Amino acid sequence: MKGLTHFISAIATASFFPQVVRMSATPGAQTDGAQSSFILALAGLYGIMPDTLDFKFGRFFETAEIDVYPDPRTPDPQSIADTLGSAMDRAIIENREVRIQFHTVQLSADHWRQYQIAFDAERQEVAVVIGPVVTTSQVAFAGTEPENRVGIYQLKHARLKPGGARSTTVDIMSGPMYGFRPGKDHLLVDFLPWHRTWSHSYVVGAALALPLWPLALWMNWPSVWIYPLIAFLGFATHVTEDLTGHMGGSLFWPFFRERTRGLCWFHAANPDSNFVTDYIAVILILFNLDRFVTKLIPLSAPVFFLLFLIGPMLVYFLPKLVSTKPGSKPKRQDSVQGVIEAHRRQAAQEELLDESESIVG
Amino acid sequence: MTGYLTILAFCLAGTLSGAIISLIPSLHIYNTAGIALILWTHIEGIIPYTAVAPFFLSLVVAYAFLNTIPMTLIGAPDESASVTILPGIKYLTLGRGFEATLAGGIGSLIGILFLSVAMPLIYVAMPFIHKILSPHMHAILMAVIVYMLMSEWPKGEGLGRTTWERFRQAWRNVFAGLVTFGLAGILGLIVTSRTLVSPDAGFQNIMPVFIGLFAIPGAIEKLLSRETIPPQHISSSIELTRGDIGWSTLQGVIAGGLAAYLPAVTAGIGGILAGHAVARRGDRLFIVSGGVAKVLYYVGAFLLLYCVTPLTPMGIGRGGLSIILKPVLQPLPRELPMMVGAILLSGCISFLLLIPSTRLTIRLLSRVHYHVLYWATLPLLVVLVVFITGWAGLALMLIASCIGMIPVFFHSRRSNCMAVLLVPIALNMAGYGDTILRLLGLD
Numbered sequence: 001m002k003g004l005t006h007f008i009s010a011i012a013t014a015s016f017f018p019q020v021v022r023m024s025a026t027p028g029a030q031t032d033g034a035q036s037s038f039i040l041a042l043a044g045l046y047g048i049m050p051d052t053l054d055f056k057f058g059r060f061f062e063t064a065e066i067d068v069y070p071d072p073r074t075p076d077p078q079s080i081a082d083t084l085g086s087a088m089d090r091a092i093i094e095n096r097e098v099r100i101q102f103h104t105v106q107l108s109a110d111h112w113r114q115y116q117i118a119f120d121a122e123r124q125e126v127a128v129v130i131g132p133v134v135t136t137s138q139v140a141f142a143g144t145e146p147e148n149r150v151g152i153y154q155l156k157h158a159r160l161k162p163g164g165a166r167s168t169t170v171d172i173m174s175g176p177m178y179g180f181r182p183g184k185d186h187l188l189v190d191f192l193p194w195h196r197t198w199s200h201s202y203v204v205g206a207a208l209a210l211p212l213w214p215l216a217l218w219m220n221w222p223s224v225w226i227y228p229l230i231a232f233l234g235f236a237t238h239v240t241e242d243l244t245g246h247m248g249g250s251l252f253w254p255f256f257r258e259r260t261r262g263l264c265w266f267h268a269a270n271p272d273s274n275f276v277t278d279y280i281a282v283i284l285i286l287f288n289l290d291r292f293v294t295k296l297i298p299l300s301a302p303v304f305f306l307l308f309l310i311g312p313m314l315v316y317f318l319p320k321l322v323s324t325k326p327g328s329k330p331k332r333q334d335s336v337q338g339v340i341e342a343h344r345r346q347a348a349q350e351e352l353l354d355e356s357e358s359i360v361g
Numbered sequence: 362m363t364g365y366l367t368i369l370a371f372c373l374a375g376t377l378s379g380a381i382i383s384l385i386p387s388l389h390i391y392n393t394a395g396i397a398l399i400l401w402t403h404i405e406g407i408i409p410y411t412a413v414a415p416f417f418l419s420l421v422v423a424y425a426f427l428n429t430i431p432m433t434l435i436g437a438p439d440e441s442a443s444v445t446i447l448p449g450i451k452y453l454t455l456g457r458g459f460e461a462t463l464a465g466g467i468g469s470l471i472g473i474l475f476l477s478v479a480m481p482l483i484y485v486a487m488p489f490i491h492k493i494l495s496p497h498m499h500a501i502l503m504a505v506i507v508y509m510l511m512s513e514w515p516k517g518e519g520l521g522r523t524t525w526e527r528f529r530q531a532w533r534n535v536f537a538g539l540v541t542f543g544l545a546g547i548l549g550l551i552v553t554s555r556t557l558v559s560p561d562a563g564f565q566n567i568m569p570v571f572i573g574l575f576a577i578p579g580a581i582e583k584l585l586s587r588e589t590i591p592p593q594h595i596s597s598s599i600e601l602t603r604g605d606i607g608w609s610t611l612q613g614v615i616a617g618g619l620a621a622y623l624p625a626v627t628a629g630i631g632g633i634l635a636g637h638a639v640a641r642r643g644d645r646l647f648i649v650s651g652g653v654a655k656v657l658y659y660v661g662a663f664l665l666l667y668c669v670t671p672l673t674p675m676g677i678g679r680g681g682l683s684i685i686l687k688p689v690l691q692p693l694p695r696e697l698p699m700m701v702g703a704i705l706l707s708g709c710i711s712f713l714l715l716i717p718s719t720r721l722t723i724r725l726l727s728r729v730h731y732h733v734l735y736w737a738t739l740p741l742l743v744v745l746v747v748f749i750t751g752w753a754g755l756a757l758m759l760i761a762s763c764i765g766m767i768p769v770f771f772h773s774r775r776s777n778c779m780a781v782l783l784v785p786i787a788l789n790m791a792g793y794g795d796t797i798l799r800l801l802g803l804d
Binding site for chain 1: 500
């Protein structure tokens with residue numbers, strides 16, 4: 001999920017505590033326990049913290065053995081595919097983890113060269129497809145793909161598990177890191193091996209929330225226990241929400257270091273899941289703020305949620321439900337596979353042509 | 362009948378005045394509105410009382426539409442658009458500035474239509490939302506502050522041989538953002554707790570700070586720039602899909618709604634939040650939604666003043682225009698339809714004015730280098746600041762300019778400068794303002 005979604009969801013979780021909502025009110029609200037507290041913002045802070053730890057700190061301290069810097073002028077897909085495939089084979093040969101960092105290709109302040117990394121478990125191949133030039137908004141300039149676009153490496157030692165590796169697109173800001181580890185029967189592929197590990201653990205969340213207890217004591221804040229509790233719940237909301245994605249998290253690091261797989265319901269950047277979660281969170285916050293302090297909404301809870309939650313959601317999804325367009329849009333990965341297939345066909349034709357020329361010649 | 366004609370005439374006058382003022386780069390409509398109000402209080406009778414609100418409202422409507430021209434064609438963003446300006450500039454460099462400007466204008470037109478249609482619903486719902494959120498406003502603003510600071514990610518991956526080198530390089534913009542936010546926040550605490558400018562100009566005391574934080578750095582950046590504006594293509598149509606319009610409206614309404622209601626949250630900050638909430642990408646979406654958000658931010662905020670209900674007997678005063686006009690205006694709910702009529706009229710005229718004005722500006726820019734416009738604007742801004750707030754205001758403007766230059770040089774978010782209002786308002790609403798001032802030795 002996106003940062004804002006985690007942030008608002010964490011605040012929504014905190015808003016279920018009557019004491020928190022009352023603490024957050026200004027004394028003018030004439031409610032018991034009003035303290036003008038910023039505790040709701042504290043929940044949001046801890047809600048966004050796991051990704052902050054990863055993307056603002058953790059990633060810089062994780063180093064890869066191999067760095068891939070594609071040539072901005074003439075990117076060579078075969079060389080990139082060879083480097084990737086060799087790294088995977090090396091993990092098996094040397095029986096250890098090998099990490100590879102793919103770097104972005106920045107062409108100007110706002111232009112980047114896109115490239116895609118694909119894993120084919122059926123053929124036991126990895127492929128690299130050079131894509132178009134894109135803007136920072138990831139809007140592609142059509143026709144900017146180079147002629148020599150595809151590089152394919154046939155794995156020699158590593159065995160890919162079907163569905164065990166996710167293809168990805170590298171374009172703006174920063175590129176992904178892959179970690180390859182030898183598994184029982186197959187090569188284990190970790191996408192962003194530094195992400196959602198120690199930072200996405202309930203144990204770490206509790207450890208980071210705990211210092212708020214002595215701080216609240218020292219500051220002489222009333223109800224010292226509520227601050228670490230709310231901070232932990234904010235953190236835990238993030239970790240739990242991330243389980244709906246593909247990558248999961250190391251939920252009990254350092255006791256269990258393995259990163260568990262997510263439920264794969266939707267991708268982290270899915271606009272619909274993010275927007276819907278944000279909207280639900282906002283409605284829940286409004287409902288909770290009112291029922292614990294102002295008590296102004298002249299509607300029962302079912303009517304309120306029917307009008308302001310279910311109704312708008314129906315309106316949001318209605319265009320999709322009534323859409324007459326056949327099928328869904330082809331996924332990016334499908335188009336990568338298409339390019340690879342086209343490359344294969346062309347290579348086969350060229351081979352055939354060479355063969356026929358040699359026979360004729 | 363005469364009364365209606367007078368209002369109509371002042372609507373037209375406001376629209377035309379706003380249109381002209383909007384074309385001057387870096388000159389904010391609130392500065393002009395402030396001067397206009399000073400003139401009006403000195404020469405009462407120039408505008409009849411009934412036409413004051415329609416006149417100023419039309420002024421702001423025209424600004425929301427036509428300010429897109431300097432913003433896109435010569436890169437002069439105001440505080441509302443410091444996030445959404447980049448896609449417009451991109452279009453400009455591709456020779457599609459005309460298209461970008463009109464797309465922004467279409468967004469503003471959507472904003473006007475949305476306000477007109479949704480106003481009855483807003484009138485009913487906003488008093489409830491306002492009463493529910495008011496006791497927690499300081500916490501909401503603090504949440505906005507926390508999110509703004511936490512969501513500025515390192516740009517790029519940080520190239521370097523060592524971890525520290527990579528960390529340092531990647532963190533440049535994040536650190537610059539934090540410094541900007543901190544300094545602007547302290548400046549805001551000082552400005553709001555001390556009367557630095559003449560009490561006569563009290564209601565414009567934040568004006569030199571805003572000019573310093575946003576207008577001057579933007580102008581200096583452009584003057585330092587060696588970029589030239591490529592020939593612009595005057596297209597006969599605008600490429601917008603139904604999806605673009607739908608998503609832009611949703612994003613713009615969220616951005617503008619947040620900015621219109623939350624104090625010190627501009628359409629720029631609202632744009633960051635809405636962009637993350639809607640989670641869709643695309644330059645056209647940004648440009649159109651920016652147009653929608655600007656209307657809601659400038660115009661919608663003022664209309665909230667007319668939400669006079671038993672729950673909100675004084676209306677919901679939001680936005681710069683409300684602050685400027687509140688001392689002289691007593692809004693009545695029965696005037697709301699007239700205000701909606703005024704924005705519809707002014708909005709339609711402004712959109713029609715946008716097309717020839719964009720063509721004219723493009724023609725002007727093909728003959729006059731945009732540096733000339735900025736060289737002309739800078740002294741104008743200085744004179745304006747000295748005229749309204751005196752030499753103390755000028756000193757304030759210079760200090761604010763230094764802070765405003767940090768994001769320009771380090772490519773961090775300019776919206777961090779809004780800490781100048783966000784920090785003091787959040788702290789004062791929570792009742793911690795005095796404590797912080799004491800800690801800073803400013804009591």
